[in-house]
Amino acid sequence: MPEYRAAVLGCGGRGRAHAAGYAAAPNARVVACADAFEETARVLASQHAGAVVYTDYRRLLAEQRPDVVSICTWPHLHREMVEAAVQSGAKAIHCEKPMAPTWGDARAMHKVCAAAGVVMTFCHQRRFGAPFRIARDLLRAGEIGEIVQIEGYCPNLFDWGTHWFDMFHFYNEETPAQWVIGQIDVTEEQTVFGVPVETSGICQVLFRNDVRALLVTGQAPQSPRLAKLVERVGIVIHGTTGRMEIATGAVRLRVCRFGHAPLEPEMPAWPEATILSVQNLLECLESGAEPELSSARALRATELIFATYESSRRRARIVLPLETEDSALLTGLEAGYWNPQPQPPV
DSSP, rough: OEEEEEEEEEEHHHHHHHHHHHHHHHTEEEEEOSSSHHHHHHHHHHTTTTTEEEEEEEHHHHHHOSSSEEOSSGGGGGHHHHOOOOOOOOSSEEOSSOOOOHHHHHHHHHHHHHHHOOOEHHHHGGGGGGHHHHHHHHHHTTTOOOOOEEEEEESSSTHHHHHHHHHHHHHHOOOEEEEEEEEOOEEEEETTTTEEEEEEEEEEEETTOEEEEEEEEEEOOOOHHHHHHTOOOOOOEESSSEEEETTTTTTTEEETTSSSSOBOOOOOOOOOOHHHHHHHHHHHHHOOOOTTBBBHHHHHHHHHHHHHHHHHHHHHHSSSSSOOOOHHHHHHHTSSSSSSSSOOOO
16 A cells, blocks of 8 residues: 655644544655744644645645645635646645635636546535434435435535535435525625625525525524524435434434434544545545545535526526636625625624
């Protein structure tokens, strides 16, 4: 079994989580770390024997030529870093989500890796979380009959929504989406990782197997009835014979079958999801299988984000695939289409 030399670009919390995955794998080690803040890189490197510290990621790639590169920086840096890693000869790239600030950048990253034969994944790590995987096992066993609709609730489409759009595909057996219709509102200035996000939004998706999905974002903190289901951030799956509720805050799964008392399966001891995501990438690099978090799957989730923005811009249903390259949200903000106002401090 070959040993893969890994590098981490961006050494904050997510970079440390990726590095832990390589440390836990029998066939990988972290050889270099890069961060704009040298001390941040030094802290991470100190936890991995022999790891070299850089403040210039391009120099790291040129000198170390790592086999696997983890990109744990803000989204606007992802494309340039992915392209640089490909040019350096990397065999695989594990990148943080969201993919990119625009749909064009997201597609470009996928294309450059596919053309070069580089395995690329994006860390929608909830696919490896205990309640999410147990829920899928129960769905496949017919616990609530056939899936009719999946609902997601979260703060925004871009950062949190990318997880729930990905989970919609996860629970619907990777069935492609057919169309999207949505609306967003931007009345407050809000950014996540330097990218503006909506104040609130709603998106309906129709999948090719007639399953529907609904994502609602930006709900007020005072949501007592919703909190009974998902504690403001979670997923509800409706089936023909019941429903499932997955709450992220309490890491809780509740199964409600019609005519039966609700059940809450006990969560077993479970490895950290990001560690499992790194190990899956390394296993698939060996076997040639598609990773659970492949860029093709991430792209399908990301398309729903930008299709929702586009639907709001056009005031129309968007039949997929999405052909525009920009982010309708960012373009609209620049053009004054939305007019957010700074909010007074609380």
